[in-house]
Amino acid sequence: MITKNEILQLEKVLYEAMKNSDIEVLDKLLHTDLLFIVPSGQTITKEIDLQTYRExxxxLHELISKTENLNIIDDMAVITLQMELKGDYDNEAFEAKYKYIRFWKKFPEGIKVVGGSGIAI
Structure with missing residues (x-):
């Protein structure tokens, strides 16, 4: 079973890893078969996501999140949230608001992100 507190704590760990480009932590949190739809509409894999941080x-300079919904379904969690992001992408500054849905699933080795999607709002 998964608890809401576990997921909220993992979300915080994920945000810190994203802000710090911490490949090791991101590698642990993202499932090998992750599929994620980024705001541009492209579907990315775990490797593509990690490569973005590696390179x-x-x-990300600032990341402010606001959880909207968090549902626990057996060994899975579905979270929706709004995020304000400030940073640089390919050396271009950006500041935007996004809405995300993320799916966390419990495995013997831990709880991992298996999928999600983000859109600009």
């Missing part, structure tokens, strides 16, 4: 293409 320094995405640098």
């Amino acid at each position: 320094g293409n995405l640098k």
